[in-house]
Amino acid sequence: MKKILLYSGGMDSWLIDKIWKPDEKVYVNMHTRYSEQEMKKLKLRNENITILDFPLGQFEREDKIIPLRNLYLTMLICNYTGNEDVDICLGATAGDRVLDKSFNFVEKVNDLLNYLYSPQWWIPAGKKIRVNIDFKDKTKSDLLDMYLKAGGTLEEAFNKSFSCYEPDEEGHECWSCKPCFRKFVTFADKGFTFSEDVLKKVIPYISKEIIPQIKSGTYGRGISEESLILSVYEKYKDFDTV
Ligand SMILES: [Zn+2]
Known part of the structure; x- marks a missing residue:
């Protein structure tokens, strides 16, 4: 086949x-x-x-x-x-x-x-x-683990994968849309080191768009994802300029 x-x-x-x-x-x-x-x-x-x-x-x-x-x-x-x-x-x-x-x-x-x-x-x-739909039970984080286990590196996955809804003219990720933020959280959880440029965009986005939803109980993706987002935010909150 x-x-x-x-x-x-x-x-x-x-x-x-x-x-x-x-x-x-x-x-x-x-x-x-x-x-x-x-x-x-x-x-x-x-x-x-x-x-x-x-x-x-x-x-x-x-x-x-x-x-x-x-x-x-x-x-x-x-x-x-x-x-x-x-x-x-x-x-x-x-x-x-x-x-x-x-x-x-x-x-x-x-x-x-x-x-x-x-x-x-x-x-x-x-x-x-x-x-x-063999990967239907896998989260982004599970997929990344499987990829790393098979010999891949975080750097390659970060630089070559792409999810953004609103990239700029040259195709750079915006770091302030939902897919960008979810990619960020997945990599933060694995201990990836981000550039300041990425953090300055994504942390204010999380603070403004996502945390209010978590606090009001409307985010709707489950407690483990929500607590992960909050702990990642806590780690990088110095970059919150809002
Ligand atoms: Zn984006």
Whole structure:
């Protein structure tokens, strides 16, 4: 079976690539509001990624949700791989709450796709498909541990992974958006040393945007993540300029 990772360009998919070792990484350019920035960053990093064009961005909602996204994408990869059997990793992780990255979805989509690709006149041998969410129970921190255990370094993971929603013109991370802050917390927890530049941006963001949510009980990602954020903030609070 050919292993294909649906690559989003974010930190999770960067780590899953190093751990799962797919035969091919596929980034689907859906022409969303962030596609151009993502494409720019992928090109800057010069990684070996196949880019497929599929303009689902036309159905993108204000909240960035594209309904049925992973149903379309798994179908797309089936067509892209022709008659070859394929194992498709959706790159879902513990933070994902959408239903098209759930175990239920995977079971149903595997059932449907394998049915449609069962042996018939146009494909006499049929095609086997396995859509997987093998990393669904892993947090960013778990993925980073797995990557380090496999011989990776914190420096490489920090410098080469990328999650930012609002990068600047040259593709630098803003360090004051949700994915940037979550990446920061994950690395802080592992004892990574940050530049002052990063700390001066991310600590005020945490203080202004995240801590009030934790204090009012609306952050909603569980007590262990919340206490980790608070302890990381405590460690670096001298950089809080608010
Ligand atoms: Zn950012």
